[in-house]
Amino acid sequence: MELLRFTTAGSVDDGKSTLIGRLLYDSKSIFEDQMEAVKQSSERKGLQHVDLSLLTDGLRSEREQGITIDVAYRYFATPKRKFIIADTPGHIQYTRNMVTGASTSNLALVLIDARHGVIEQTRRHSFIASLLKIPHIIVCVNKMDLVEYSEDVFNKVVEQYHEFASKLDIMDIRYIPISALNGDNVVNHSEHMPWYRGASLLNTLETIHIGSDQNHLDARFPVQTVIRPHDVEYHDYRGYAGRVAGGIFRTGDNVTILPSGMTSAIKSIDSFDGPVAEAFPPMSVSICLEDDIDVSRGDMIVKNNNQPEVSQDLDVLMCWMSAKPPRPGAKYYLKSTSREVMAIIKEVIYKIDINTMQRLGQDSDIKMNDMARVKMRTTRPLIFDEYRRNRITGSLILIDETTNETVAAGTIHS
Amino acid sequence: MYNKYYLTHLQELESEAIYVIREVVAQFDRPAILFSGGKDSIVVTHLARKAFYPAKIPMPLIHIDTGHNFAETIEFRDRLVAELGIQLIVGSVQEAINKGRAVEEEGINASRNELQIVALLDAIEEHKIDAAMGGARRDEEKARAKERFFSHRDEFGQWDPKNQRPELWNIFNGRKRMGEHFRVFPISNWTEMDVWNYILQENIPIPSLYFAHHREAVYRDGSWLPNSEFLMLRDGEKIEYKHMRFRTLGDITITGGIESDADTLEKIVMEVSATRSTERGHRSDDKRSDTSMEDRKKQGYF
Numbered sequence: 001m002e003l004l005r006f007t008t009a010g011s012v013d014d015g016k017s018t019l020i021g022r023l024l025y026d027s028k029s030i031f032e033d034q035m036e037a038v039k040q041s042s043e044r045k046g047l048q049h050v051d052l053s054l055l056t057d058g059l060r061s062e063r064e065q066g067i068t069i070d071v072a073y074r075y076f077a078t079p080k081r082k083f084i085i086a087d088t089p090g091h092i093q094y095t096r097n098m099v100t101g102a103s104t105s106n107l108a109l110v111l112i113d114a115r116h117g118v119i120e121q122t123r124r125h126s127f128i129a130s131l132l133k134i135p136h137i138i139v140c141v142n143k144m145d146l147v148e149y150s151e152d153v154f155n156k157v158v159e160q161y162h163e164f165a166s167k168l169d170i171m172d173i174r175y176i177p178i179s180a181l182n183g184d185n186v187v188n189h190s191e192h193m194p195w196y197r198g199a200s201l202l203n204t205l206e207t208i209h210i211g212s213d214q215n216h217l218d219a220r221f222p223v224q225t226v227i228r229p230h231d232v233e234y235h236d237y238r239g240y241a242g243r244v245a246g247g248i249f250r251t252g253d254n255v256t257i258l259p260s261g262m263t264s265a266i267k268s269i270d271s272f273d274g275p276v277a278e279a280f281p282p283m284s285v286s287i288c289l290e291d292d293i294d295v296s297r298g299d300m301i302v303k304n305n306n307q308p309e310v311s312q313d314l315d316v317l318m319c320w321m322s323a324k325p326p327r328p329g330a331k332y333y334l335k336s337t338s339r340e341v342m343a344i345i346k347e348v349i350y351k352i353d354i355n356t357m358q359r360l361g362q363d364s365d366i367k368m369n370d371m372a373r374v375k376m377r378t379t380r381p382l383i384f385d386e387y388r389r390n391r392i393t394g395s396l397i398l399i400d401e402t403t404n405e406t407v408a409a410g411t412i413h414s
Numbered sequence: 415m416y417n418k419y420y421l422t423h424l425q426e427l428e429s430e431a432i433y434v435i436r437e438v439v440a441q442f443d444r445p446a447i448l449f450s451g452g453k454d455s456i457v458v459t460h461l462a463r464k465a466f467y468p469a470k471i472p473m474p475l476i477h478i479d480t481g482h483n484f485a486e487t488i489e490f491r492d493r494l495v496a497e498l499g500i501q502l503i504v505g506s507v508q509e510a511i512n513k514g515r516a517v518e519e520e521g522i523n524a525s526r527n528e529l530q531i532v533a534l535l536d537a538i539e540e541h542k543i544d545a546a547m548g549g550a551r552r553d554e555e556k557a558r559a560k561e562r563f564f565s566h567r568d569e570f571g572q573w574d575p576k577n578q579r580p581e582l583w584n585i586f587n588g589r590k591r592m593g594e595h596f597r598v599f600p601i602s603n604w605t606e607m608d609v610w611n612y613i614l615q616e617n618i619p620i621p622s623l624y625f626a627h628h629r630e631a632v633y634r635d636g637s638w639l640p641n642s643e644f645l646m647l648r649d650g651e652k653i654e655y656k657h658m659r660f661r662t663l664g665d666i667t668i669t670g671g672i673e674s675d676a677d678t679l680e681k682i683v684m685e686v687s688a689t690r691s692t693e694r695g696h697r698s699d700d701k702r703s704d705t706s707m708e709d710r711k712k713q714g715y716f
Contacts, residue, residue: 003423031689070578072559073552075605082423084603096580103582211420224433225440229469237468243433243584248419272464280419284432284465297440321580335585338440395583404589406579 001077004210006107007086007134009098009125015142016111017051019180020074020087023202026187029076071101080206095354095369096321098125099409102132103395106210110139114147114177118160120355126161127354130168131317131371131411133388135213137165137173138204145179149192167357169388172208176201214281215390219247219255220308221279221301222337222383222393227286239270239286240295245337245392246385247303249279249287257293258300258383259310264291281392298339300383300393308385308393314343314376315413317352317387320366322400322407332407334378336396342379343398349373373413387411424612431458431600432465433584434563435547438598439465439472441588442545445598446503448534449475451487452663453620454549456494457609458600460618462547463498474501476546478533480526480665481508482644487663490621505537526665535571538595545588545596553605563602569593606661610686614679626659626677637670661686 008016024030042051074085086101088094102108108129112122129137139161147153154177165173176185177196184190187202199207227239249255253266267288269276279285287301295301302308320326326345334343348364352371359373366372387394398408421429435458438445447462449455462471477491495502507529510516516532538546552559562578564586579587588596601609613620630641632651638658639645644667647653658671659682676685 001423002420003426070560075553100580100582216419224436227466227469234468241436243429272467282426282429284429397582397585397587399587399589406587409582
């Protein structure tokens, strides 16, 4: 059974909570006592219906305000796959949450109200999905029951989205007409829409091909820590522990250690369960080298014939996540894979209006939830790939050295 | 073992947890594993063993002893620590009460659950623990659905849910000031079903309390509360002899069991997959209010 991580975004009215509630309920991932608690809370609030958003909005302040503040992670499984939903609020002030949810997802679920078609929020969510290189998008045209299950209405929404999405960098987009409330095309094929011959939403989630989402070409192994047992049996053992971030490693491979540039060969790839013939993403293993050379946390083991960039100058698309704007000339801790360096933002090239996707060249004033293309300079070299080639080795975060807060997330462009 | 270039969901979850545990050891000076004796912390300990093999787990276990334990839990803990050859730190609720640091709850619903917070924070401070790893999962409870892998705690050990650090990709920010610490949850993305399937797959030893057995218990608030020297009967309640097992293990005074015939791991997996209520549904500490878990977490509960 494989694992599929997907993200959703939406506001109170577009049926997102209902859809998630239905996926959880129909896959028997909501338990009777949880359902009972939600029913009782709904009744106490004097609601006519069972408010499924109460399943996801767990924090006191969210319940009080009736809004989702933070990314909530939800889990369900079918006999075919296990799913992790990163459920994020859709309001513009929560761009940082959408970016967070998108960062670990293979798929984005975009909900469109059939009556309203593509709206600002649809564009925003889709744009963020494309900036974060989510490989698959499923567009659910929801509330089909309110437009008499009309094929025409569905086709118009599809056309509208298709035109907008042609400006985005998204490889795989699918469209499904649904009614989350009535369950049409959610789990089972709807009797109300015989004109739709595609798969139901759940069936699509279960079968969409995600095996090629990982990078299997460029071998990258960021070293997290060094394992040295210090006992008699393993006296000279030195294993470099990490998780494969790209490509496939095999015993005997000729490798280079970055940033030092020293070379060696892989003596063995180890795990608790025994030697591993081939290590590929996202496996956690330990690599032993033939030569006794200096390798430590923050270094990267790569193959000789395929190397990442090593540079102190970065071109980054950044999402600013802190209420405090960046301070001019300030140094930040920059973390990327297991490597940490200091960095400054040298220049704001342009800001992006995430609603219109326009570049704002004149405005270099960065605030919370802004997306901006910036130039950065680091104190020591960073080891990276372009984000579009590798989402692990092409991503970074910035940490404020005075507050220790995570203030920005970035994707590296060169 | 790996024929094609993809992992099963359990392999992927295992790899993610090992990655998180290695980050903890790399980023912190004095990490520890919070060990309750329950299945989740047993799984975290197993994963830590895998993460540093062939070296020993490079951190101690911390156990918060409420004084109201199942005897089996303590025996299991001591055996495991001896086998792993690592240090055990015990934080005692009784000691906190004796020192006047905590006050025993009174009345029929009294439990030492809240008092664990004091003993835990004391142990963290005394041993200068800067990262305490636990087996909490996001699927357990609403307030946990928004918990981070790396959860920052202030100098009072408190959690601020509205001011959490965003966590992107798998880049974890463990930076902190003096006196602050982190709670880290390597199996955040696991469900109860995943934990049981993993225990079965890896054949991990767990306390006998999880398997169906005969014991004296009283029916209260929808589950079977075990008889013990600490149990106070309410009007109309009577002790019965039941074939039962526990789905979670905590303080003996608040951990209710279910009637069950599941006496093997295979049968437990089948029972859990067919079951219709959450495991924490049998914990009376979570039933106090809609946000009782959030309130306890803010104060420093695991």
